[in-house]
Each structure stands twice: as structure tokens, then as C-alpha cells.
Amino acid sequence: MMDHDRVEKITAPDGAAQDLDEEEARLRDAWLALTNALGNAPNGAPSLDPDDVYAELMSRERRRAKSNRRTAVVCAASLIIAVVVGVFAWNRGPAEERIGGNDVAMVPIPAWDDDWEASAREVERELLANAESLRYETRVAWIDRELDFLFVECVRVWTTL
Amino acid sequence: MGDASDRMRVSAWVREHGPSLQRFLRARVRDEHAAADLVQEVFYRAWRKRLQYEPQSKDRAYLFAIADRLACDHLRRPHRMAVFAELEEPAECGDPAGGLLEAENAALVREELSRLSDAQQRTLLLRFFAGMSFQEIADALGCPLGTVLSHCRRGLERLREALAGELA
Numbered sequence: 001m002m003d004h005d006r007v008e009k010i011t012a013p014d015g016a017a018q019d020l021d022e023e024e025a026r027l028r029d030a031w032l033a034l035t036n037a038l039g040n041a042p043n044g045a046p047s048l049d050p051d052d053v054y055a056e057l058m059s060r061e062r063r064r065a066k067s068n069r070r071t072a073v074v075c076a077a078s079l080i081i082a083v084v085v086g087v088f089a090w091n092r093g094p095a096e097e098r099i100g101g102n103d104v105a106m107v108p109i110p111a112w113d114d115d116w117e118a119s120a121r122e123v124e125r126e127l128l129a130n131a132e133s134l135r136y137e138t139r140v141a142w143i144d145r146e147l148d149f150l151f152v153e154c155v156r157v158w159t160t161l
Numbered sequence: 162m163g164d165a166s167d168r169m170r171v172s173a174w175v176r177e178h179g180p181s182l183q184r185f186l187r188a189r190v191r192d193e194h195a196a197a198d199l200v201q202e203v204f205y206r207a208w209r210k211r212l213q214y215e216p217q218s219k220d221r222a223y224l225f226a227i228a229d230r231l232a233c234d235h236l237r238r239p240h241r242m243a244v245f246a247e248l249e250e251p252a253e254c255g256d257p258a259g260g261l262l263e264a265e266n267a268a269l270v271r272e273e274l275s276r277l278s279d280a281q282q283r284t285l286l287l288r289f290f291a292g293m294s295f296q297e298i299a300d301a302l303g304c305p306l307g308t309v310l311s312h313c314r315r316g317l318e319r320l321r322e323a324l325a326g327e328l329a
Contacts (some may be wrong), residue, residue, distance in 0.1 A: 003310075004295065004306070004310060007295065007310045007313050007314055008295070010314075010317065011288050011289075011313065011317075013292075026321055027314065027317045027318065027321060029321065030317045030318075030320040030321035030324065031317055033266070033270050033320070033324060034270055034274065034285060034289065034317075034320060035289055036267065036270070037266070037267035037268075037269075037270035037271050037274070038184070038188060038270075038271070038274075038286075038289055038290070039289075047179075047180065048175050048179040048180070048183070048200065049175075050171065050172035050175040050176055050179075051172075053171060053172075053175045053179075053201065053204055054167075054168050054171045054172065054175075056201055056205075057171060057204060057205050057208050060205055061209075
């Protein structure tokens with residue numbers, strides 16, 4: 001390991017280097033040649049104006065904040081889209097199964113081999129019984145279809161009679 | 162975003178360290194335009210990390226450590242190397258003959274400097290422009306103190322050998 005103090009002395013500012021031996025003096029000369037060359041090198045760049053530098057900092061910071069906001073909006077929108085698509089895909093299968101799952105059983109139609117008053121009363125009782133049993137607060141597709149079927153049957157019966 | 166104290170701090174940085182940062186970066190990257198951009202970048206990064214770094218007395222070392230890292234990143238990119246001596250113009254001087262000789266010697270020294278290893282150049286430039294202690298340079302370069310001292314001494318030895326028969 002180099003002697004810290006010796007290297008400090010060799011590279012010390014002007015006038016601060018003392019008690020140098022021959023080898024150190026030669027290195028000191030090289031250091032001074034370097035510092036002269038670097039110190040005298042013309043600075044071709046325009047001098048910096050603190051206000052300009054600060055204005056540029058603020059401008060860059062605004063651009064960065066704007067970019068961050070845009071990125072956040074894009075991420076949020078992507079997340080919302082992903083959630084919507086996921087919810088749609090998740091609910092799609094089970095919903096269809098529920099709608100088509102319950103087949104409506106065929107209601108046996110009474111034979112029309114008796115006098116029409118008895119048959120009509122029988123149909124009316126059937127309708128009333130079914131209407132009571134089908135009275136639900138929520139709308140369910142298969143119940144709607146059942147009601148439609150019964151309604152058509154009623155119309156057909158009454159048209160026939 | 163920024164307040165009066167920030168503005169004063171940045172202004173102090175620019176006034177006190179701006180010119181030497183410019184020269185340091187110009188010597189490191191050997192490209193005047195790139196050096197100007199990097200100086201701006203140094204102040205921006207220093208300003209953005211101002212809350213993480215408070216000690217005022219170390220501003221110079223702090224700024225030059227950032228500048229050194231930026232210069233290294235810049236030099237790692239392709240198509241960045243240029244000839245240092247070509248960018249330097251002769252210094253203005255009252256005595257034309259003496260000034261020319263001095264300028265030639267300075268150009269020679271800078272040319273020899275550009276032939277040193279990267280670590281030797283960084284050590285010598287940080288020591289001169291930033292006035293950093295060798296321990297601070299070691300911290301900035303991320304290497305042991307002994308290595309930094311060795312870089313400095315070997316760099317000076319190589320400069321001395323190269324310039325022994327060249328300087329008028």
C-alpha cells in the first residue's frame with residue numbers, strides 16, 4: 001500500500017508540498033505539469049447560468065411527473081379492463097348453465113272426451129293451481145316459458161271452445 | 162415541486178462547482194456537447210436526491226461522484242471516444258511564442274493523460290478538479306484506499322516518464 005501522506009504531499013495544492021525527496025519531487029513535477037495543463041485548458045462551453053439550470057431542472061421534473069401520471073393512468077385503465085374481462089369470463093359459463101339447466105316438464109293435457117263444461121273447469125283449476133305454484137317474486141327464464149306455454153294453451157282452449 | 166431553498170441550493174452548486182464540473186466532464190468524456198449535457202444531468206440527479214443527502218460540507222465530493230459515474234456510463238456507450246487533444250484549443254496568451262509553447266506542452270500533457278488507464282485518469286482528475294481526499298475518491302470509485310493511491314502514483318509515474326523527454 002502506498003504511503004498516504006506521501007501521495008497527499010505530491011498532489012497537494014501549490015505551496016503546500018514540503019520536504020519532498022528526489023523521487024517525490026519528480027512526481028510532483030509531473031503533477032504540476034498535469035494541473036497546469038488542465039487548469040489552463042480553455043473552457044469552450046458557455047458559462048452556466050444558475051437560473052437557466054434551475055429552470056431546466058423544473059422543466060425536467062414536470063416532464064417526469066407528467067410521464068408518471070400518464071403511466072399510472074395507462075396502468076389503471078389496463079387493470080380495469082382486465083378486471084372487467086375477468087368478471088365477464090368468470091360469469092359467462094355458470095349463467096348459461098343456470099338458464100338452460102332446468103327443463104320445463106310437459107304439462108299433461110287433459111283428454112277432451114267428456115262434455116266441454118267439465119273439461120273447461122278442469123283446465124281452469126289446472127291453470128289456477130299452476131298460477132299459484134308459479135308465483136315467484138323474481139323473474140326466471142324457465143318460469144316465464146312455462147307461463148307463456150300455459151297462456152298459449154289457454155288461448156287455444158278458449159278458441160276451440 | 163421546488164422551493165426557494167432548493168433554488169438557492171442549486172444556484173450555489175452551479176456558481177461554485179459548475180465551471181470545474183464542466184472542465185472535469187470535458188476532460189473525462191472528451192466531447193464538449195456531451196459534457197454540457199452531463200453537467201445538467203449532474204445537477205438534476207443531485208437535486209432529485211437532495212433529500213437523501215443533507216451534509217452541506219460534502220457538496221463538492223457529492224457532485225463530482227455523480228459526475229464521475231455519469232462520465233463512466235457515457236464512456237461505456239459505443240461511439241463515444243474522441244481524441245481529447247483535438248478538442249482543446251490553444252490558450253490565449255500575451256506572448257505569442259511563449260503562449261504557443263505553453264499550449265503545446267499542455268496539449269502534450271493532456272494527450273498523455275488520455276493514454277493512462279481509466280482508473281488512473283479518474284483518480285487524477287477527481288483529485289485535481291474536485292479536490293477530493295483520496296478516501297473520498299476511493300469511496301466514489303468503490304475501491305480500497307490503497308488502490309486509489311496506487312492509481313495516482315502510477316499515473317504520475319507514467320506521465321513523468323512520457324513527458325521526461327517531450328516537454329520543452
